[in-house]
Every structure is written in structure tokens, then in C-alpha cells.
Amino acid sequence: MPDHDVLVIGAGLAGQRAALAAAEHGVSVGIISKVHPIRSHSNAAQGGINAALAVDDSWESHAFDTIKGSDYLSDQDAVEIMCREAPNELLHLEHIGVTFHRNEKGELGTRAFGGASHARTYYVADITGQAIMHTLYEQLMKYADLIDRYEEWFTTELALDEDGNCVGAVTRNIKDGSMELFRAKAVILASGGNGQIWHPTTNALICTGDGIAMAYRAGAKLMDMEMIQYHPTTLRGKGFLITEGARGEGAHLLNAKGERFMEKYAPNKMELASRDVVSRAEQTEINEGRGFPDGTVALDITVVPRKRIHEALREIVLVGRDFAGVDITREPIHIKPGNHYTMGGIKTDIWGRTDVKGLYAAGEAACVSVHGGNRLGANSLLDTLIFGRRSGEDAAKHAAGRGIDRVSRTVLEQEERRVQAIIGRERSGRRVSEIKAELGETMDSKVAVFRDEEGIQSALDTVRRLKEEADGAWIDDRGTIFNQDVLGALELQNMLQQAEATCMAALERKESRGAQFRTDYPERNDEEWLKHIDVSLNGDGPELSYSPVTITDWQPQERTY
């Protein structure tokens, strides 16, 4: 039974940053990840990280852009913290070896990003996430005395004591199938978003929101679950991402008639309006018959100088070539809005603390809320680092001076039985992969860019039926060593619980704000809906409540770009 002061679940940017912050405070840390840490999905963050570092920029301007981008649903105290602390975090990254782009004078260079009033996105070509994550991973090695890494361990459930405090977690070692109870004084969930609930998605196969579901089952509230970001530029079919950096470098969006249609929707910011605005514009063009027959519009990167494309967008050149058969330096590439990011998640305060004592959350799994109804590009890396660090610091303080509690092994035995039951299921009923496919297609068609009551209700009905089917679904692999199928079954249960919460919240919010656009309630309604929807688990189903939005200096205004 391994013991740690702080246990971090998830080893992407938020998890690694939290582990490092806790170790800097001198406590022992265990960091668990279902994949090797450098395979985590933070890798895929291409465009960059925002910080008001330039002399003519200010954190207030960054904060305002973020709040306006969120359609005023973000908590402004949290946004202020994130934007104030961004410059120092960026410099810290630079000091530990992240190779941020330097201009010809040797100074840090920036690029423009959507919804921002200043070019404040710092970047490493279009591999910013990968560059930061590998560098943080190196830093974990620096603290090898304090940080134990558990790579390829899948956490199935949190362990609570009799008073409902979080005191550890149950985890399955993927390599040999053994189950282990980890004890800890504080647990930080940094296990990422849940894009795999939708199909297609830009998210990797591991993004199943396991931490969100575990926190929910442990009694923590989820918040803003209806807010799901559709990224404006993804490839049809498989959902590969074309970075917003492409539009930041000047690329145009064109409909099938060759019109630069953003003129109609966002005459000032054009292609660099907020993501929800651009995605809706594209979907409107497609729905009204001005798209291409394959249900797409075009992204024209050829207007960006070739040399600059090869310097700043090199990964995208490869994605275009390999996955769409298009040389993006010579011809436009067909794109459409696609599932990308979970704005909502586990409700936390500004130190990452959840409603469950001893349990923290950070990164995409958490909802602080700095993104509200819509996240700005290049704010997600920032969110993971700032609130990863803060939750690591606070968890270390919480752990200091406490003893390790006795933890009952009941939860371990219960989880062992649950896993065994999945492996032993009869080959009847539906397969896990079929249910997952139906879930993805349902959510992508009904809980996406445009929504209405009828569609969301029918998605909810489907999700509830799939929940029942999933309880008896069988898996292909019955072995113990590296059995990925059994993880798939556990992930499916996690995803269905979250999908139910998302549908309920989307039904409840009878207005249009940020990523939630209800065609039956097309206006934003501050009087009734300037509040968060919280979801908690009551018995087997979700229960909704409300919490206020924290407003400091920025009163809601009409939102135009």
C-alpha cells in the first residue's frame, strides 16, 4: 500500500505542474498516469500560451478579453489571478528550458490569437504543449527523491474515509493487472477533459474525463458541464486539429463561393473572433448551403508567406499532407467545427479545492471557472500551469502536519470485484466499442454547436439507455497483462455519467451563452441565467443547483467582435 503526502492523478501539464509545486514545498508526491506522462494529451496543444508580458500590454486587458470570451460566465476573481500570474509562469518555463520563439532581435516573439486585443501568445512553433510538457517531465526527474512516478496505472476510484474526506485512490497497474490502494493526505485530480464522449473529436483516445466522473461519484460538484467547445478548424471525419495559430498568422476562412464570410459575423475581428462565434458562423454557412458538399468550409493558409508557414506551422503542413492529402502552402484545406475542449468540470475554488475535503482538481478536469462559456485559444495551457501550481502548493500545505489516515480496504475489494465482473461478462448484449460509437455520434449530432430542447432531450434518453446497456456490455480481451479493453469498459461508464450531466445542464440553461447556443432560446439572458449550473450525484442520477458568478470589475456587456 504506497503512501504519499500528495497523490496526483494525471500527468499532463496540470498534473506535472502540481507535482512539482508540491515537491518544491518538500512533501512526498506520487504521480499516477494511465499513460506514460509524455504521451498525455497536453502534447496536442499547438498554438501557444497567453501572458501579458509586453510593456504595452496589461494583465487587465488579458483578463477583460478572457471574461468577454467567456460570455461573462467566468469567475472574475479566478481570471484575475490567472492573468496576473501568467508572466511569471511564462518566465519560469523559459528558465527551465522551454524554447519559446525568439525574434530576430533575440527577444520573445508572439503571435495573435482569437478573441485577444493584443498579440500575447508565446509559442514554440506549433508544438507548444509538447515542448512544455517534455520540459516539465525533465523537472520531475530533478525531484526524483521526492516524486514517485507510476506510469501506466489506471485509477478506478477515489478512497474516502467515514467523514467523506478523500484519503487516497484505487488503481490498476496496466502492465500486470494488479490492483493497489494508494493512501495520501491530499489527492489532486489532473486527469483531463472528456472529448471522447463526442465523435469526432480533436482529443486523444485517453481523454475520457475519468477524474471528473470519479470526483462526481465521490460527492464533488461539477460545474458548467453544458459548456463544450467546438474548435472552428478541424478535419472532417477523424477530427484532426488545425491550430488557431493558422488564423493567427493570417489565414482566411472561405465558403464554397469563395466569400470571406466572417465579414458578416465578426466584422472587426474577422477570423480571430472567439471560437464559439467562428464555429457558429461556419456551421451557419454549412447549414444554409454555402459550404462544400462534404459539409465543410475552407481554410486558406496560402495567404501566409511560405517561409513563415514552414517556420511557424510545421506540424500542420504534415497533418494536411498525411490526413487530408493537401499541401496547405498551395491550396485551401477543408475544415469544420469539431469537439475540442471541456470548459466545465469539477467545481473548485481559486486554490483547486473541491467540495470534498482533501480532494483538489486542476487543468481541463477542473472548472475554476476561468473559461466560463467559451475558452480563448492559448488560455488552456495557462490554466493548467497556474491552477496546477496553486493546487500543488495548497495540497502540500494541507498535507503538512497531518498523519496518513487509516484507510479501509473495502474500496479496494469493491473495485477488484467491479473489474472482475467486467472481465467475466458473458458474450451477449452489446460490445463496449459499439456503445461508445453510438454515444459519440449522438452527442456530436445533438449536443454540439446548435442545440434545442428536443435534440438534447433525445440525446439524454439515448445516454440513459446506453447506461443500462453498458452495465452488461462485454469486452474482447480477458487477460491481465496490458488489458486495454477492461479500461475501455471503465472509461465508458465514466463517460456516460458525464454525458448525462452535460445533457441535463444543457437542457436546464434556457438561453444562449458562449458554447451553449439554443435555437429555441437564441438570446443571452443575464437576468435569469448569469449563474453557474452545478451538478451533483444523488443516488444514481444527477441533481442540479445554481451558484453565483463572481463579478469583480467587469459588468456584462453586449458581446460583439
Add this chain to the structure above:
Amino acid sequence: MNFKLRVWRQPSEGNEGGFEAHEVSGVDPEASFLEMLDILNEKIVADGGDPIAYDRDCMEGVCGSCSLLIDGIPHGPRQVTSCQTFMRDFPDGAEISVEPFRNSAFPVIRDLVVDRSPLDRIIEAGGYISVTSGPQPEPNTNPVRPEDQEHAMDAAICIGCGACVAACPNGSAMLFTGAKVAHLNSLPQGDPERFDRAHGMVAQHDEEGFGGCTNFGECQAVCPQEISIKVIGELYHDYRQAMLHRLRARRGAVKPQ
């Protein structure tokens, strides 16, 4: 499209492995190699067998999980990751062999999945910046020449997949080690520890049982991130300097790093 496959099956590290023959038919030319394996797994399971285990995650070539030796070439014929290798890259009816990355330092966990943790231990031996720089100065007090930054990035782009190791006739991990060292040693913040880093990481590389580099160049030919073998030359340069520095330090001529 139809293919004849010879797939390496091995139930666990301790057990003997061997090739298993399979056929797949009706494969979409646009399917990736991993999607083709999924189709094969469906068939194996329908016939009552155990599916083939293999590593995968992002499916877009950035995470470095996938690690297939396809017809003896790490990741296959096109110098991209296994997930970016497509069935259209092979002639219809082709016979294809699929194995895990081969190296005695990479034990097979199951079927096509290997343990690549020796690479982590090389990083642990010095592949990080250990100074804590304290209060942050203004960012542009110490400019970094863009060519140095580009150079560091060309090395930092390594995704740690281990294809270089699997390609090397000597089983050397020098391209990986060189990339890690070149990334940090090209930057001003990595400079103060450059000798210790080069020395420690090469020592650990040898300790793990990887072979030495004799300039075959197979590593750069398969690297999906197109990292140049030049990083190994730079690593040797820093390693030699480190040895000299240690000699001089022992005689008291310079301070040890």
C-alpha cells in the same frame, strides 16, 4: 485492399514469442496502420482469440506512444509515426510483418508493447535544468539568438518514441540522448551544467545496455521528427569537453562543474 500479415505475439515478458499469420481483407486504403490492426483484432476476437496488444494514443503523431516495427523498419516505410502510416503506403496483397521495437534494453510487455523506461532513466541522469532562478528578471535582458533557439527546438522536438533505438544495428540510443543534450546545451540556461549533463547521460545510456554509435545513420532515417544525426556529434563534443574538464578539475586547474 487485402494483406497477409505476420504479427509478433508474446503473452508476457517471461514467455517466448513468435509470429502468427493472419489475413485481412476489404481494408480502406485511407485506413491507418493502427486502424487496420483494429480490423484484424475484430476478426481475431470473432474467432475466439485474444486481441493483439499495441500502444497508441493521439493518432496524430505527437505523443510517441505507437511503436511498431513494420517490415523491419521502425514505424514503417515513410519516416512518420506508426499511426501516420497508411495502408495506401503498401501495395495491395502485400505481405507485411509487424513486430515490437527491438532492443534488449526494451523488454516486451505483451505482443507489440515494449517497456521504454530506460529512456527516462537517461533523462534522470542530468537531462534537466537544476538551477532555480529566483525572482524573475525582465524577459528580454538576456536575448537568445533566434538561430540558437531554433537549434534547440530542432532537438527538443523529440517525442521519445524510441524508433532510433530500434533502427540502430548497435542498439544505440545516442540520437535520443543527443537530442536531449543538444536541446538544453544550446540554451544559455542549460550552459552552466553542460559538462555534467553530457557525462551523466552518456554514462547512464551505457549503463542501460544500449550500444555505442558508429555512425550508421539508420536512426535519423527513421526519426519521425526528422532529428539530425548532427546532435550526436554535438553530444560527443560536449562529452569530450566534459572529460577534459574533469581531468583539469582533478588537477585543480578549473572548478568542477
